[in-house]
């Protein structure tokens with residue numbers, strides 16, 4: 001039996017990871033801000049799957065909360081076998097907006113907290129000679145839209161760098177890079193989705209299942225579904241000027 005710690009486990013992709021891991025019998029540690037939702041999610045998963053579920057109420061933009069989660073990851077008496085860094089949100093503010101608080105929050109939650117939690121988990125896992133880390137990036141990492149693309153590009157490249165530092169240690173790192181996923185993400189960020197066709201969307205359970213399968217095989221990048229794998233292939237080969245043009249069109253469609 002393994003233990004997995006998932007950040008942002010109460011909704012969307014994180015909740016899908018929690019369901020998939022509980023279904024395979026893993027004990028869980030769920031992290032998010034909303035205490036009531038955490039308790040309800042833990043009770044439901046514990047009852048449905050008979051696994052032990054711990055919760056940590058933490059705002060990952062707050063350093064003390066991040067350090068508390070990191071301490072749980074490094075607790076040698078209660079090893080964590082899988083870390084899923086998933087908590088995150090969409091960004092709406094322009095780069096030129098004088099109010100940079102949303103960007104600061106994004107860097108704290110989606111970059112700095114990821115770096116601190118990965119460091120803690122990787123130290124403990126390397127000492128045991130095994131472990132898995134999944135960081136939720138995005139296909140936006142290949143684009144150039146606002147601050148979200150730079151943030152997710154950081155997650156992707158950081159995961160590759162961490163994987164290098166852990167090479168040969170028995171600990172693997174996988175960056176999950178999905179396209180559009182139906183979750184609370186767009187509504188929370190005030191991103192309009194009415195014009196996005198149905199075929200574009202990926203199911204959150206499919207994302208979690210593909211990422212877990214990739215992590216089990218020690219794969220570095222997981223892009224769920226064939227159509228988004230094809231999109232990644234095109235983005236890898238396309239001239240960057242074409243990628244910037246497509247990103248401008250995408251950003252303009254949201255304004």
Ligand SMILES: NC(=O)c1ccc[n+]([C@@H]2O[C@H](COP(=O)([O-])OP(=O)(O)OC[C@H]3O[C@@H](n4cnc5c(N)ncnc54)[C@H](OP(=O)(O)O)[C@@H]3O)[C@@H](O)[C@H]2O)c1
Pocket residue numbers: 007008009010011012013014031032033034035037058059060061086087088089090109110136137138139177178179180181182183184185186188
């Ligand atoms: N949806 C997409 O189209 C898509 C595509 C590619 C990548 N992603 C990435 O997937 C990840 C999950 O997003 P989602 O689509 O599943 O979004 P979601 O449905 O809005 O879920 C976000 C989760 O993160 C938690 N969270 C948000 N801010 C937090 C904070 N400061 N501290 C701790 N927990 C926090 C939320 O719980 P609380 O509010 O209770 O804290 C919630 O559990 C994100 O990293 C996102 O960038 C999403």
